[in-house]
Structures are given as C-alpha cells and as structure tokens.
Amino acid sequence: SQQGEEDPQALSIQEGENATMNCSYKTSINNLQWYRQNSGRGLVHLILIRSNEREKHSGRLRVTLDTSKKSSSLLITASRAADTASYFCATVRMGTGTASKLTFGTGTRLQVTL
C-alpha cells in the first residue's frame, strides 16, 4: 500500500501544550501536505512542504520533512481547544504525470482539553 502511516493514532493534551504528530511514507515524493478534519467534515489544508524543503512555518504550525527517512512531523505550539481535530498528512508522488493524486496517511486524532 502507498498509504502513509501516522503516529500517534490518538493524542490527548492540555491547552497550552505542544502537539507533535509524525508521518512516514514509502515512495519518493513531489511534496507533502498536512490537512485538518473536524468531526468527519471536509478537510482544510494547513501547509505544503516541497521535497527540497526541510522546514516550514505557518503561524503556530511547524512542519519538518526528512526525505532520507521518508518522514515528516507537524508541531502545533501552544495548542487550543479549537485545535481538536484529526490531522492527516498527504503525499504527492514524483512523476504522477498529469493527474496529481494525494495519498493520505492514517491520521492522528488530537484532543485538546481545557
């Protein structure tokens, strides 16, 4: 399967703490993206990191990419209750031609409590 693996599967933290989620994948990629999904609804794009980038920031989000280990991490700093959601990594393979296909990881369910 081309699907990525994420760990942990579930994470429970208190508000104000940092949350780190990890994603591993199997093939060479063009880029890796992180998405958030609230309660089985649509996905919202968080950040895209290209294969030639090692780190990217967006507000309270920090994403790293290690192509030699085929892994990425998402760090959410100073978490809030509103960050409670499922987080998915998604990869776009190299050489996908005209149709880009996102391959999603298994997801991490984050619970932020007050």
Added chain:
Amino acid sequence: SAVISQKPSRDICQRGTSLTIQCQVDSQVTMMFWYRQQPGQSLTLIATANQGSEATYESGFVIDKFPISRPNLTFSTLTVSNMSPEDSSIYLCSVELGQGFGNTEAFFGQGTRLTVV
C-alpha cells in the same frame, strides 16, 4: 481559493438503492477528485474526473458501482449504485486550482455522510 458546495450533507439509504452526490465549485477547475472515507479511516481516492472525458478510477473502484459525471468545469456528480451497508462512508469531492499537478493545496467539500441500512 475555491468554495465547494456538496450535497446532500448526509443521507440514510436502503440497501439496493442508489444515491447521487453533487459537487459544485465556485470557479472553473480542470480536475475534480472523489474520495471515500470509511468510518474511522483515512481518505481513499475513488476516481479523478476531467471535463469532457471518462473518469479515471483507482484500483478497487469501478464505473458500474461509482458512475461519475462531469458535464462542465464547475460541477460533478458521483453515484453510489446498488448500495450495501459496506458503502456506509463519508464521500468527499476535492479540487485543485491550476492544472492539478499537486503543487498547490486541495480544497474539499464538506462531505456526504452516507449510511446504508
């Protein structure tokens, strides 16, 4: 950005029937994507729909079960045919702006939560 209207948002259907899900985008897009998310699982791509051509299905998905229409650059439908309880899932449509080479973010509809009884 793109705003996607997907409907119905949820439905409960009898086994053996069919349901058509609609996806409307507020801008013209080259490719639209249909995903399935089984309960507690990740997203799996069903097919890619280009305007004016047959949809391209992923392994494990066939046109007879999931026929797709793409009549113009802003609209697509996915039909789940001859449903069984195993088809109970969230179905999501997605688009990418530009040429869809995976170099930009994808936008998703709010999903259709289907329960087959």
